[in-house]
Amino acid sequence: MFQRIYDERVRTPYGLGLYLGLPEAEEGRFLPIRWWTATPEQEAAFWSDLPGPHGLLGVGYRLNGTPPLAQAAFANTRAVRAGGPASAGGVGSARGLAGLYAAAVWGLNGRPPLLTPDTTASRLPNPATLVPELKDIGVALYRATGNGTVPRTTIGLAQPRAGQIVGSTYLTVLHTGNLREAGANEESITAVAS
Template identity: 65%
Template sequence: MSDTHVHGTVADGFERVREEFAAVVTAQRGQVGAQLAAYAHGRRVVDLWAGTDVAGDTLTCVYSATKGAATLVTALLVQEGVLSLDEPVARHWPEFAAAGKDAITLRDVLSHRSGVIGVDGGLTAAELADDAVIARRLAGQRPYWRPGSAYGYGGFVTFAVVNEVIRRATGQSLQQVYEQRVRAPYGLDLYLGLPESEEGRFRPIEWWTATPEQEAAFWSNLPGPQSILGIGYGLNSTPPLDQVAFANTRAVRANGPASAGGVGSARGLAGLYAAAVWGMDGQPPLLTPDTVGEFAQLHSVGADLVRGEQGNYALGFQAKGLRYPFLSANAFGHDGSAGAESFADPRGGIAFGYTRRRYGFAWSYPEHDRLAAAVHAAVAAS
């Protein structure tokens, strides 16, 4: 039986956000299971959830919204001088220089301009669950286009490259730095490596619902597994990657691969961006305004070789000011293919997090626009 009742709280002046969330849940007939959280200038003002078997502290797969947490770790290390954006990756990781990759910089990787989006023959689900294994496979791979000449989204492998650079530079994995410097100090319900003790709060994601005719028409029109899109999304392996089965695997949750293996809640996603820009619960902001400005700056715009016109990237983050024109130009964040959305608008004072447990048909999530606009309007009015 579906549950369309909305639970949780909103601050005074944010009642319209609750109404919009309720409308979204009703349209989904309570079958999706969703959470929405938002901060205004560092203060949590929205904390809502609805749907069968979903609570405010339910954890689920956030897929590429994980890249926001991974980018935050990278930005923190750049801010401290541990990493340099314009230094070749191979300076830390000599094996990466093979096959014409010697000049690729960390900035190239973060802006999706490296051409390193997968490997010939594909990566199995087991390999994609472990950043260190991905890195070993990528080391000898020739880029799929001349580095710097264009950009294309590397859905499953980009932050395995970043992780290997961090490991070589610090002796710790990206996940370890995130846990010690970001998640634990700020109490974030967003994990890059879910402890066994938290498994009871985890709920799996599910495929969309569609008619057999819709399904057949959709899959028949997708590019082939050996296409640029197929390589970028892990479809060139045998068998092609099942995105739902992959994310719901305990090994993925336990390892927390930095491109797509994060597990969290809307509270955790919104809290990540609040901690980055404004700080939380007496803790200072993780990033300085200069670092925020650098990582929020547009780097790769226009047609994406992998995703077509869906691109537009800052540094590691997506450029949310282009995605949502009502936000400020320097808004930044990252969504996830299962329907998560998260961002910060430093000028507007917004930190936003949304999760859902069921894919939208053809990866379509029109409620993102509605909910982001409602939160923006409420914060602007307050």
């Protein structure tokens, strides 16, 4: 369904060569993704800066499997290209990707930008302004969990997710910023979205 909506509302009207699910007719234009070539030193430096195979990113990329998932081989299969899963991204040219960014910000081919104040506005502003009693509930919850029974990091990670669940960009951005200021690592913050 998402592919159809993207195709009808974005790709076709803006004339983009960027697909979520590569049509078979376009298959001849596809060039396989190549595994990188690096010196042993470069490869060691790359892997030393990544979380382990059992961390959130490692699990997400199936680096914890036996054998680990070969990312390039996975993306090179017709089934993945045709399916267009969000986790593997779209298929297109550099011009197609640049066109999507241009369409998003400035508009393209005489069409308006995809992103406007209306399309990027929070679906729910600060809910405390709509339901003042939420402040009292929040204070009570803080008192109940602020005694250390629930680790502060757990509470901190739950807060952006709560903002996502209620569709509040305001709360999601607010609490994500609080997490960064508190020193939470990017892997933990990113994992909240999934």
